[in-house]
Every structure is written in C-alpha cells, then in structure tokens.
Amino acid sequence: MNIVLLNEAVKKTKALLPDTAPTTAVILGSGWGCVVSTFSEIHSIPYAKVPCLGSTQVKGHEGRLIVAEHNGSQIMFFQGRRHWYEGAGWEPVALPILLCAELGVSTLILTNAAGGIRSDLNTGSLMVIDDHINAMGVNPLQGSHDPLLGPRFPDQTRVYNEKVRQSIDRSAQTLNIPLTHGIYAAVCGPTYETPAEVNALRLMGADAVGMSTVPEAILANAIGLNVAAISCITNYAAGIARETLSHEDVITNTHNAQPAMTALFRQLLPSIT
Numbered sequence: 432m433n434i435v436l437l438n439e440a441v442k443k444t445k446a447l448l449p450d451t452a453p454t455t456a457v458i459l460g461s462g463w464g465c466v467v468s469t470f471s472e473i474h475s476i477p478y479a480k481v482p483c484l485g486s487t488q489v490k491g492h493e494g495r496l497i498v499a500e501h502n503g504s505q506i507m508f509f510q511g512r513r514h515w516y517e518g519a520g521w522e523p524v525a526l527p528i529l530l531c532a533e534l535g536v537s538t539l540i541l542t543n544a545a546g547g548i549r550s551d552l553n554t555g556s557l558m559v560i561d562d563h564i565n566a567m568g569v570n571p572l573q574g575s576h577d578p579l580l581g582p583r584f585p586d587q588t589r590v591y592n593e594k595v596r597q598s599i600d601r602s603a604q605t606l607n608i609p610l611t612h613g614i615y616a617a618v619c620g621p622t623y624e625t626p627a628e629v630n631a632l633r634l635m636g637a638d639a640v641g642m643s644t645v646p647e648a649i650l651a652n653a654i655g656l657n658v659a660a661i662s663c664i665t666n667y668a669a670g671i672a673r674e675t676l677s678h679e680d681v682i683t684n685t686h687n688a689q690p691a692m693t694a695l696f697r698q699l700l701p702s703i704t
C-alpha cells in the first residue's frame with residue numbers, strides 16, 4: 432500500500448468536502464446503493480473525481496461519495512466499493528477507510544452481497560457479521576509498516592463492534608425485519624467458488640461467502656474505528672442449490688431486499704450518530 436500517495440489523496444478529497452464532519456460512514460456494496468435515497472445530500476462526488484479511488488468497474492456499484500444530513504448529524508456514504516480483484520492494488524480499497532479516520536468518523540458500517548452457505552440462509556436474508564475468515568490469501572496490511580495504519584500486528588479478537596451490532600439488532604426488532612448473525616468468509620474472486628470450495632468454507636465455520644468487506648474491516652479495526660458489517664444473502668453458494676451463479680441474479684436479488692435495507696438504515700443511523 433502506497434501510504435504517501437494515499438495521504439495526499441485523503442488531503443485532496445478532504446478539500447472537496449468543505450464543512451464536513453461525519454460521525455458515521457457506510458460503504459454500500461452490491462445492490463445496497465438505494466439506502467442513500469432517504470437522506471438529504473450535502474455533497475455528492477463521483478468516484479472518478481476522488482484521487483486514488485477511481486471509477487468502480489462493477490455493475491450495481493454506483494460510484495459516488497455522498498455526505499448526507501439527518502437530524503443534525505452528518506453521515507458519509509460510499510455508494511459502491513472497489514475490490515482487490517479489480518487489480519488496482521489496495522489504494523482504492525483503503526482510501527475510504529483512511530478518509531473516515533481523517534474526517535473524524537468513529538463508526539463504519541460495511542455492507543455487501545454474499546452467497547449463503549448455512550442452511551437457514553435464504554435469498555434476501557440479512558446477516559450481521561459477527562466474525563470473519565480471511566480466505567483471500569492476502570491482507571491489506573502486508574508490506575512495510577506505517578504507524579498511520581495502526582500497530583504492526585493488530586489484534587483481531589473483536590473486529591466487529593458489539594454495541595453497534597446490538598444497535599442493528601434493536602433497529603431490526605423495532606421494524607420487525609428478520610435478521611440473523613453469522614461468520615463471513617472472504618475470497619479473492621472474481622470467480623465464484625466451486626462446490627468443493629464452498630464445502631471447505633463450511634467446514635471452516637463460514638456461514639456466508641463474498642469477495643469484499645474483510646480487507647476494509649481489517650484496516651478499519653487496525654486504525655481504531657468501530658466496525659460493523661451486514662451481508663445481504665443474494666444466492667445459495669455454489670453447489671447448495673442446482674442453479675449456476677451470475678452477477679445479474681445477485682443484483683436482482685438485492686433489489687428484492689432493498690425496502691428492508693433502506694428501512695433498517697433509516698432506523699439505525701440516527702441511533703448511532
């Protein structure tokens with residue numbers, strides 16, 4: 432990770448966001464972009480104008496950095512994310528997290544689309560991530576160490592903040608939105624898994640699988656942000672159902688869950704900002 436380049440990019444991005452002091456930030460993954468629609472936007476910047484971030488290359492990821500206001504608090508939304516498999520290095524993945532730290536954000540909520548491995552996870556289920564398995568074979572903190580990225584060997588006993596997870600539970604209960612908890616395994620992608628890989632992940636203890644979130648959670652936890660993450664289960668992981676997997680189905684299935692996602696965040700964000 433080129434920390435000099437990232438530092439410059441963070442400073443330049445901060446200059447694009449005058450009068451911005453968000454306490455909470457949300458990274459919206461595949462199909463989650465709708466969540467922004469119910470908040471009043473103060474700033475909206477296309478990713479292409481944000482140094483280091485660049486344009487998302489994935490359908491379903493809008494690519495806008497938004498600052499919104501709600502009940503007197505500011506929330507920063509990253510509408511779409513960059514992935515390691517896009518081949519642009521760790522900088523586009525890390526920029527949002529370092530920007531959060533620079534702007535004084537204390538809580539970061541990550542969202543994603545994931546394949547369900549555990550038998551009770553159906554299409555449209557929302558799952559709070561309690562812990563993760565990094566099956567990517569890489570780690571964003573590899574390389575020379577910079578104190579800006581936290582300790583050399585960050586503790587990961589509690590990556591996902593318990594209080595924020597409880598707030599998510601309370602919001603879902605208030606709205607009668609079914610919500611489950613589980614372990615998320617991250618793989619590199621861009622291929623979906625083979626059925627044998629899904630079976631191996633299940634034996635390792637994974638409930639769901641996806642191609643994102645864990646690098647951001649590792650970095651955000653290392654630099655001291657309160658992290659939480661929610662998956663929308665968009666398909667049965669490979670080999671669990673008879674169907675083959677496609678990104679189009681992933682997008683369609685997140686559409687079905689959008690009313691629940693939007694309502695959940697509208698309830699949750701004021702309670703934690």
Ligand code: HPA
Pocket residue numbers: 544545546547623624640641642665666667668669676681
């Ligand atoms: N595997 C990996 N990533 C995913 C999946 C999946 O089944 N569904 C959505 N993102």
